[in-house]
Amino acid sequence: MEKGGGKGGPSSSSPVVVVVGGGIAGLGAAQRLCRQSVFRNLRLLEATDRCGGRICSQPAFGGVIEIGAHWIHGPSENNPVFQLALEYGLLGEKEKSEENQLIEIGGHPGLPSLSLSSSGKNVNLKLVEEVSNLFYTLLDQTREFLHMAETPVPSVGEYLKKEIAQLMVDWTEDEATKHLKLAILNTFFNLECCVSGSHSMDLVALGSFGEYCTLPGRDCTFSEGYEGLTNCIMTSLPKDVILFNKPVKTIHWNGSYRQENFPGETFPVLVECEGGEKFPAHHVIVTVPLGVLKEQMNTLFSPPLPRRKTEVIRRMGFGTNNKIFLEFEEPFWEPDCQQIQVVWEDTSPLEDVRAELQDIWFKKLIGFLVLPPLESTYVLCAFIAGLESEFMETLSDEEVLSSLTQVLRRITGNPQLSRPRSVIRSRWHSAPYTRGSYSYVAVGSSGEDIDMLAQPLPADFLIPQLQILFAGEATHRTYYSTTHGALLSGWREADRLISHWDSEAQQPKPKP
Ligand SMILES: Cc1cc2nc3c(=O)[nH]c(=O)nc-3n(C[C@H](O)[C@H](O)[C@H](O)COP(=O)(O)OP(=O)(O)OC[C@H]3O[C@@H](n4cnc5c(N)ncnc54)[C@H](O)[C@@H]3O)c2cc1C
Ligand SMILES: *[C@@H]1O[C@H](CO)[C@@H](O)[C@H](O)[C@H]1NC(C)=O
Secondary structure, three states, X not given: OOOOOOOOOOOOOOOEEEEEOOEHHXXXXXXXXXXXXXHOEEEEEOOOOOOEOOOOEEEEOOEEEEOOOOOEOOOOOOOHHXXXXXXXXXXXXXXXXXXXXXXXXXXXXXXXXXXXXXXXXXXXXXXXXXXHHHHHHHHHHHHHHOOOOOOOOOEHHHHHHHHHHHHHOOOOOOHHHHHHHHHHHHHHHHHHHHHHOOOXXXXXXXXXHOOOOOOOOOOEOOOOOOHHHHHHHHXXXXXXXXXXXXXXXXXXXXXXXXXXXXXXXXXXXXXXXXXXXXXXXXXXXXXXXXXXHHHHHHHHEEOOOOHHHHHHHHHOEEEOEEEEEEEEOOOOOOOOOOEEEEEOOOOOOOOOOOOOXXXXXXXXXXXXXXXXXXXXXXXXXXXXEHHHHHHHHHOOHHHHHHHHHHHHHHHHOOOOOOOOOEEEEOOOOOOOOOOOOEEEOEOOOOHHHHHHXXXXXXXXOOOOXXXXXXXXXXXXXXXXXXXHHHHHXXXXXXXXXXXXXXXHHHOOOOOO
């Protein structure tokens, strides 16, 4: 076999592989490669001091909270995250049950237990249900446009608004109820922004929206924290594989590099870290988030990525969804309450708001998830997406806490409602190694762009070189934005390398 300049050094039959990023994609790829004896020269470089990336559980309030991923979406047979969680014994009886696995929710979150309006009234839940049915019927209709060359409007948001404007003509309720219905719809639009990780549904491409796939099963959580899963994968790896605090600065590729640890060998890739440390490799699997690629693609690769790749990275969507956890001494909600919706009465998806973010950012909040009660403390988790969410990241804890206290006093109609004891929030847009929350298919982009992003480099050799491979949530065409999409993408790239080396073992490869 000819590798490493044809000298046949000690590692010539064992490729050197570097995985960049220790989220579930990188960990999954590393775990899969480690099971093959040929990949004994494996390193995973993680920028931070922990693994998990956007799977990030934190001890808080005497329990554990999820700063990043919350649910296994579609926990059933074909969900690899569910399967792995089962294997590691991380799920409870209810989550494991056949019954839970069979429930079809089609990716739609359940109805709120309580809906509160900005004037401090309870919104009629029958009305909320009616509006919810309308919203999700329209959202499901977007599938009709899958693979259509031309869509009537470019975005999901514009399509929904056009349909709503038409349907409204036949609404027979009084004016106040019509306004309220629009305000409720506005909350569902904002909720969909959280789901899509997008500032506005006007940015989400209509033609590809239906390509995203859901799996059966009622979404479930990890009682001890999602990070238990990535920790299990991490500890399954040989001890010296993962290196922490190794932010990769530049991936030099398409070259011929030598290194003292591998005398007589040459490598096509050299991975250079911020601290100056260098790791030669035959193959690099890049799993950094799309937000990091967007920000750093010009310096992260040398030579720069080909034009078609950089254009795809620019076109693809990557937005922000954050969580704000509030801790209370006493709940103001009933014990069986699971979700509290917030409806801003003066809003409508058909009207654009022109105001300073500072004055209106909190109106993008969709409401609160009631977390399972902990010992002597009660926790709500608010969700907020988009530019308002990014603005929230720039505020102090105190500012967020007092804004949310005002919101809560307003929606409960109780000006004396006590201030939450404390606040903890995510700041995914400011996180230097994430730069946002997750990807979506933006207007001007398509599922083909996702596949393009996933293509290894260089692409211009007859025999694939597989110098740089791409994995991560944003590279999965049908499960992007999820943990299972990320895991599957890591496995996909590991398998690509495994079959590359299988076929190479069978037939000696000529030098390129
Ligand atoms: C608020 C929030 C809620 C979510 N909720 C859910 C949910 O309920 N269910 C679900 O399925 N998914 C959810 N997701 C999405 C899910 O978390 C991600 O899709 C998934 O975890 C991404 O995994 P990944 O390995 O692709 O990327 P990441 O987990 O981001 O891993 C990338 C790793 O690369 C590292 N890195 C970055 N730059 C460098 C560099 N230069 N050098 C070295 N290392 C680098 C990072 O530190 C990180 O560890 C949520 C995400 C967020 C932010
Ligand atoms: C890779 O190297 C070859 C040969 O040195 C060169 O012809 C080619 O242009 C390089 N490709 C890139 C993307 O730099």
